[in-house]
Amino acid sequence: MALELGYTADYHVHLRQDKMMKLVTPTVKQGGVSIAYIMPNLVPPITSLDQVVKYKQELEQECDSTTFLMTFYLSQELTPELVEEAALKKAIRGIKCYPAGVTTNSNAGVDPNDFSQFYPIFEVMQKHGLVLNLHGEKPSTSNGDGKDIHVLNAEPEFLPALFKLHADFPKLKIVLEHCTTKAAVDAIHEINKDLKQGEQPNVVASITAHHLYLIVDDWAGNPINFCKPVAKLPDDKRALIAAATSGKPYFIFGSDSAPHDVRKKAVHTGVCAGVYTQPFAIAYLAEVFESQGKLDKLKDFVSTFGNAFYTMDESKLRSKQKCWLVPKESVVAQTVSTQDLSVVPFRPGAKLKYSVEWR
C-alpha cells in the first residue's frame, strides 16, 4: 500500500557548484525530497548575501519543484549586522559551523574549543530564529599534551561544546548534524528529557540514511562508504536506527548526501569524504524503517519533525505535490553521470523494496 509522506525534507544537502550542481540537483526530487536545506561549503564558502542569492537562483534553475533553504558558512567573514540583514531578508534559514579541517571544504572553519568569538552572531541568530547547524567533531590530535582525538571519538569529544552552547543560548535552535554515535544520541535525549508532549525542541540531531547502514568495517577498504563523520560501531548504528525510528521530534532527516566524482574516490591517497545518497534517499530510509517494523514513523522523520523545527512555511513551497512511498522495487544506479562526471551512489546495484511518486 502506498504511504503519503507529506512535504518531505532533507535538512542537510550538498549540491556543489558548476557541472556537479547541474548533475545532482535534479536528483533531490528523484530521491523523494521536496525541501532541501543547502550546505554552504562551496569554493569559496558562502559568507555574503550576494553569494547566497546567486546560488539559490542557480539551484532553482536546475529544478522547478524543489524548495531550497539556504545557509551561510560560519567564519570570520560574518558579522552580526550581516547576519541580521540576511535574517530580515529571509535570505538564509541558518548558519553552518564547520570545525576547521574536519571534512570537505572545511578549511575556513572555526576552532570548536572556543566559540566565544561568535557569540555576538549567535545572539542575532537566537533573536531571529536562525538555526545553527553544527558539524559536531573535534579535529584530530594525538601529539599534544591533552587527550587524543581521532576519527572515532571526535564526535563524543565535541558534545561538551554542544551542552555549553545550549546552556549559553537556551533559545537558539541548534542541530547536531549527521550524528553517528550512541553518545550523541544519548546527549540529544538528555537535552530534551524535560520536553513536554507537543512542545518544540530547540536542540535536535539530524541523522543520515547511510549511517543507518554502515559501520567501520564498511568503509575500511571501500572509499565510496568513506565520509566524515566516519561510520562507527554496531552499537552506534543500532542507536541511530532506534533514534530515527523513535517518533521523537528531536531526530530529523538530513542526508548529508555529498557527491564526489569517482575519480576523487578511486585514488590511493586523499580520498574525498562523502557518501552520495540523494537519488534514492527516501527509499534507503524506508528499507531500514520497514526492517524495524516502523514504517509508520517514517513521515515524522522525513517531514513532520524537521518542518516543525525549521518552522517551514508551506505557503512558500515551490511545489504542493506530496511524496508517496510506493511498494515498487527500485534498483540503485551504478553511477549518476554526465560526459564529464560520474558519481557512484551509495549501494550501487542494490535492490530496494520501495520507490517514490509525487502526487
Place this chain on the structure above:
Amino acid sequence: MALELGYTADYHVHLRQDKMMKLVTPTVKQGGVSIAYIMPNLVPPITSLDQVVKYKQELEQECDSTTFLMTFYLSQELTPELVEEAALKKAIRGIKCYPAGVTTNSNAGVDPNDFSQFYPIFEVMQKHGLVLNLHGEKPSTSNGDGKDIHVLNAEPEFLPALFKLHADFPKLKIVLEHCTTKAAVDAIHEINKDLKQGEQPNVVASITAHHLYLIVDDWAGNPINFCKPVAKLPDDKRALIAAATSGKPYFIFGSDSAPHDVRKKAVHTGVCAGVYTQPFAIAYLAEVFESQGKLDKLKDFVSTFGNAFYTMDESKLRSKQKCWLVPKESVVAQTVSTQDLSVVPFRPGAKLKYSVEWR
C-alpha cells in the same frame, strides 16, 4: 655513526607470485633484511611439499643473498604426516594460520572459534619445533546473537584463543603476527611474565614497521595505509612502540610488507589490504627507534630476538654480510615499478634519516 645490526630478519614477508614476485623480491635486501620468512597465501595457497620447494627455488633465483624461510598455509589440505615429512626435510620453518576471510587470500583459512580439528597437526609441530604463525583476528560479525566483532576489536577478541592454544600446547612456538593493539601487547607480556633472564619464550608477537606510525585516521581516506589488521588508536600505537623498543625477547620484527599494484589500491570499492614497506623496512624502524632514544635496541628487534626464537642456523645463511645502519638520508620512492606493475611504498616521498649498507 654506523650501527651493525647483524643478520637482520623480517619474520613476516609477502613476496607474491609471477611479475609481482620478480619486482619485490630484490627489495628485501634493499630494505636491509637478510632473512625473509615467507608467507604462504599464494593463489592457490601453499599446502604441499612440491609447492613450497618450487616457490623457494623461484625466490632464490630473484636474489642470491637473501635467505628464505618457508611456510605452509594451515588448511584442511594439511595432514600430520605431511607436516612431519616437511619438518624432517626442513622444507618449512612454520605454518601460517589465517582465520577465513579476514585478509588478502585468506578464503581457505580456518575458524578461529575452533582449532581442535588441527590439534593433531599442532602436536607434530610442537614435537619438531615448527612455528605456528597466527593472524590473530576474529572475522567480523554484527548480526548474530553473540558479541559484535568488527575490525577494531577483532584482535582483542581473538586473544582468548591464543591463551587457550598456549595452555593446550605449552611447548608449541607461537607468533601472534602483526599485533596492533595494547591488548595484544599486554597479552604477550602476561604470557611471558615468568620468563627468566636468558630463557627463550615460546609465545612472541611480531610487530610491523607501519603500525609504529599509523592510527585509524591515517587509513581513513588513504588506501595505501589500509591493511589488515587495521591500525588502531593512539594508545595502541604507543604500546606497540614501547613493545618494539622494550628489549624484551618476545617482541620481534615482522614487516607484513604486502605489495599490491596501485590499480588495486586506487579503486572506489574493494581496496586490497596491505602496506608495502619492504624497500625501506629497516630505515622506517630506525626513525621510530631513534625518536624514542632506543636505537641501541634496534638490533635486538630486527636480528637477535627473532633469530633466537626461530633458532636460525647461521651456517645456512646464503650471505654472511651483515646489515649496517648508516646516518645517511634516504628518500622513499614514489613507486616501485616495472612496465606492468606499480606499487606505492609506505610514506612515498618521505625523507628518512637512515640508510642501510651491507658489509
